Amino acid sequence: MDDEPAELRRQLALLRLLTDATAALSGAATPMQVAEVAVEQYTRLLGTSSVAVFELRGRDSLDAMTLGGWVEGARDAWTTMPLDAPAPVAEAARTRTPVWTESPAAWRERYPHLVGMLDGYGYRGVFGLPLLAGDELVGALGVGLTEDRTLDGAERAAVTALGAQCAQAMQRARLLQVESEARRTAERFSAMVAALSRSRTPDEVVSAIGEAAASLGATASVVAVRTEDRIDLSGGAGASPLPLDVAHPLSYAVRTGEPVWLARRSELAWRDRSFAASPGAPEVDVAVPMFLDDRATGAIGMSFAGAPPHFSREERRAIRTLAAQCAQALDRARLQQVEHDIAEALQRNLLPVGLPRLAELAFAARYLPGTEGVQAGGDWYEVVELDGGRVAMVVGDVVGKGAEAAALMGQLRTALSAALLRGDSPAQALRQLDAFSVRVPAARASTAACVLVDRGTGALTWASAGHPAPLLLSADGARLLEGPPGPVLGVRAGDAFPEHRSALPVGAVVVLYTDGLVERRDEDLDVGLARLEAAGSRSGDRPLDQVVDGLLEDLLGPAGPGDDVAVVLCRRTAPPWSRRIPARAEELGPLRREVERWGSACGLHDDHLYDLQIALGEAVANGVEHAFPEGPGEVAIALARRGDGSVAVEVGDSGTWRPAPADPGHRGRGLAVIHALARDVEVVPGEGGTRVSFRVPPAPPDAPPVRTGTGTGQRTWTGQRPARRDARMEVRHDDTGPCVVVSGDLDLLGATALRDGLRAVVDAAEPGSRLVVDLAGAGYVASAGVALLLDTLERARGRGLTAEVAIPPGGALARILAVSGAGGLGAG
Numbered sequence: 001m002d003d004e005p006a007e008l009r010r011q012l013a014l015l016r017l018l019t020d021a022t023a024a025l026s027g028a029a030t031p032m033q034v035a036e037v038a039v040e041q042y043t044r045l046l047g048t049s050s051v052a053v054f055e056l057r058g059r060d061s062l063d064a065m066t067l068g069g070w071v072e073g074a075r076d077a078w079t080t081m082p083l084d085a086p087a088p089v090a091e092a093a094r095t096r097t098p099v100w101t102e103s104p105a106a107w108r109e110r111y112p113h114l115v116g117m118l119d120g121y122g123y124r125g126v127f128g129l130p131l132l133a134g135d136e137l138v139g140a141l142g143v144g145l146t147e148d149r150t151l152d153g154a155e156r157a158a159v160t161a162l163g164a165q166c167a168q169a170m171q172r173a174r175l176l177q178v179e180s181e182a183r184r185t186a187e188r189f190s191a192m193v194a195a196l197s198r199s200r201t202p203d204e205v206v207s208a209i210g211e212a213a214a215s216l217g218a219t220a221s222v223v224a225v226r227t228e229d230r231i232d233l234s235g236g237a238g239a240s241p242l243p244l245d246v247a248h249p250l251s252y253a254v255r256t257g258e259p260v261w262l263a264r265r266s267e268l269a270w271r272d273r274s275f276a277a278s279p280g281a282p283e284v285d286v287a288v289p290m291f292l293d294d295r296a297t298g299a300i301g302m303s304f305a306g307a308p309p310h311f312s313r314e315e316r317r318a319i320r321t322l323a324a325q326c327a328q329a330l331d332r333a334r335l336q337q338v339e340h341d342i343a344e345a346l347q348r349n350l351l352p353v354g355l356p357r358l359a360e361l362a363f364a365a366r367y368l369p370g371t372e373g374v375q376a377g378g379d380w381y382e383v384v385e386l387d388g389g390r391v392a393m394v395v396g397d398v399v400g401k402g403a404e405a406a407a408l409m410g411q412l413r414t415a416l417s418a419a420l421l422r423g424d425s426p427a428q429a430l431r432q433l434d435a436f437s438v439r440v441p442a443a444r445a446s447t448a449a450c451v452l453v454d455r456g457t458g459a460l461t462w463a464s465a466g467h468p469a470p471l472l473l474s475a476d477g478a479r480l481l482e483g484p485p486g487p488v489l490g491v492r493a494g495d496a497f498p499e500h501r502s503a504l505p506v507g508a509v510v511v512l513y514t515d516g517l518v519e520r521r522d523e524d525l526d527v528g529l530a531r532l533e534a535a536g537s538r539s540g541d542r543p544l545d546q547v548v549d550g551l552l553e554d555l556l557g558p559a560g561p562g563d564d565v566a567v568v569l570c571r572r573t574a575p576p577w578s579r580r581i582p583a584r585a586e587e588l589g590p591l592r593r594e595v596e597r598w599g600s601a602c603g604l605h606d607d608h609l610y611d612l613q614i615a616l617g618e619a620v621a622n623g624v625e626h627a628f629p630e631g632p633g634e635v636a637i638a639l640a641r642r643g644d645g646s647v648a649v650e651v652g653d654s655g656t657w658r659p660a661p662a663d664p665g666h667r668g669r670g671l672a673v674i675h676a677l678a679r680d681v682e683v684v685p686g687e688g689g690t691r692v693s694f695r696v697p698p699a700p701p702d703a704p705p706v707r708t709g710t711g712t713g714q715r716t717w718t719g720q721r722p723a724r725r726d727a728r729m730e731v732r733h734d735d736t737g738p739c740v741v742v743s744g745d746l747d748l749l750g751a752t753a754l755r756d757g758l759r760a761v762v763d764a765a766e767p768g769s770r771l772v773v774d775l776a777g778a779g780y781v782a783s784a785g786v787a788l789l790l791d792t793l794e795r796a797r798g799r800g801l802t803a804e805v806a807i808p809p810g811g812a813l814a815r816i817l818a819v820s821g822a823g824g825l826g827a828g
Contacts, residue, residue, distance in 0.1 A: 089142040092127075227241070
């Protein structure tokens with residue numbers, strides 16, 4: 001009888017707990033809040049804090065919403081589990097009935113393979129409970145007991161009743177969340193879809209996906225695209241592909257088409273479907289497949305700081321829809337890219353392979369396709385060498401985009417070239433092209449401009465079919481050639497193509513271009529033409545390649561062209577040049593300045609001009625230093641630009657070269673430098689003096705530039721090189737030893753001026769100290785300067801010093817050291 005009041009009190013207490021739980025659960029507004037309340041109420045009911053609430057995601061994944069006070073090992077291994085896992089929580093969810101394994105005996109009987117795990121966690125038993133809201137399974141609940149305990153009927157009834165309340169509260173919270181989040185989620189994800197729709201290239205799509213992932217809280221994201229039996233990765237990950245069958249969340253999502261909302265799948269819970277670290281593969285917390293036509297074509301992976309967020313059912317549905325949009329955007333961008341690449345390749349193959357190499361005229365041309373994602377257009381150029389000492393330059397722009405426009409461009413180019421080769425003038429050739437365009441509807445409204453240049457006189461004859469006028473760059477500045485254009489092609493213009501005449505002075509440049517260089521949206525064409533003239537006026541007497549690259553950089557900027565651009569330039573080059581100078585070292589600096597001006601007027605590329613300066617300087621320095629030991633004399637120099645683009649050089653003196661010493665030390669590098677930079681080198685001594693001749697070819701296309709660029713991939717030019725600077729040295733000291741900072745030109749004169757000072761610094765330094773010769777401020781360096789540096793290092797190391805030369809990476813100094821055989825000069 002005494003037990004009845006106690007049992008009654010216990011049942012009343014259980015009832016009060018369930019009543020309190022009902023009140024607490026009614027105040028939980030979100031599924032996560034319901035899970036947290038469930039942990040609190042089960043802790044009160046059973047006296048254990050090891051309570052876990054799992055949500056059913058997809059068809060077969062139970063993912064933890066909260067793991068309460070479970071020990072760390074259990075949290076790591078059971079954060080997520082499949083519905084078919086041989087464990088009480090999964091079995092309870094799978095069978096929709098409670099699994100009462102709260103005692104060690106019950107556990108050993110039902111899950112003998114997990115006995116060691118349970119002992120390792122310090123639990124005596126674990127039981128599982130399904131969370132059922134009517135017929136819907138919303139998740140499951142797991143409770144760990146640290147003491148021996150078997151629940152009686154009343155306790156099991158209370159546990160089951162509380163589970164039913166939690167399931168109903170979870171379902172109610174989900175419905176409330178759908179209602180409250182529907183509009184916000186729609187607005188949030190519509191912005192992401194809009195960003196995808198604006199993306200035109202695969203890289204832009206990947207970037208938009210990355211921004212979408214970041215808005216979801218991801219710290220990193222990766223896009224995986226299926227290619228046969230592997231997936232290729234992009235967007236913050238390395239380029240190494242992943243095999244499709246590897247145990248990685250991305251591979252699993254692509255292979256099965258199932259999303260992975262919690263990628264921490266242990267081998268204990270998931271067995272053969274667990275995830276393991278893959279060498280070189282990115283770590284992701286969430287992997288969502290991208291579907292196209294009911295096939296998983298890839299996946300989006302996201303990583304989060306700490307645990308990934310608990311996405312609501314509505315958010316998961318929206319993320320999967322977004323992933324499908326991503327698949328469509330990627331597919332669309334790839335197709336556009338393929339079309340763009342095909343059209344661009346076709347267009348490039350239809351453009352000239354090379355430009356004429358003539359003694360009187362120098363040419364440069366560029367073709368730039370529009371921004372990636374925009375179909376290649378029909379811009380083109382041509383340079384045709386004609387009879388009678390004339391050369392024709394042409395640019396044109398076909399209406400339309402893609403492979404069709406590129407093919408049509410090839411037809412127009414061929415038709416116009418044929419007319420010019422027959423001897424037609426620019427206006428006559430355009431009339432022929434107009435007649436051709438009338439018969440080809442797709443060619444109508446295309447534009448073209450044609451310039452004829454007389455190689456001997458520089459006379460210009462030009463005409464235009466709806467195309468902007470040529471630009472002339474001369475000593476007077478930059479201006480557009482005057483003269484009205486004819487109509488666009490294909491409108492039966494007849495004789496309506498006026499022809500205009502002008503002149504191309506020596507050193508001047510005529511520029512033909514397509515409208516992509518000057519046109520901008522919502523801007524009058526005259527504004528773009530004025531901008532072109534302003535950019536041209538800044539060109540000065542740059543080498544020709546630098547003129548065209550400078551125009552492109554000024555007018556297009558780092559973003560590049562929005563539309564195709566074709567540009568072709570012609571400079572009338574200077575006639576052969578010759579001088580006689582006194583055989584004195586002081587004359588070498590002014591000589592370099594004169595050669596600079598002549599080379600620029602010839603349109604020499606910057607690297608070509610620098611190679612010419614080095615080789616010529618060594619030849620003249622040999623004459624100055626060796627030919628007149630008894631007194632003053634003269635050195636004769638002659639330069640001529642040849643038709644193949646090279647420069648023929650001849651240097652002569654009337655003196656007698658003194659014999660080479662038995663031990664030249666580090667001298668005698670001048671001829672080696674000339675041989676490295678020039679071709680057809682001859683040194684012919686005679687009774688009347690010595691003649692050195694050679695040919696300096698243009699620098700090969702893959703040669704490193706002697707100046708570094710500005711980050712655009714183009715070489716830059718800063719105008720005329722400064723006048724010769726006298727060589728100077730400043731000695732600084734620190735705890736390690738002396739540092740000699742050299743500035744000015746280390747040519748023959750400069751090397752002579754610094755030799756005694758450098759020797760004095762070396763001789764005064766303490767053995768074991770460190771000597772640094774800093775050349776960051778040095779200008780021109782000849783082989784005499786290289787010899788001085790080598791002598792200094794050898795002298796310093798002979799006295800027990802550690803010695804090195806500090807050389808700016810790349811650039812002109814590194815080039816002269818390399819060609820003089822002293823590329824390892826800086827090694828200490």
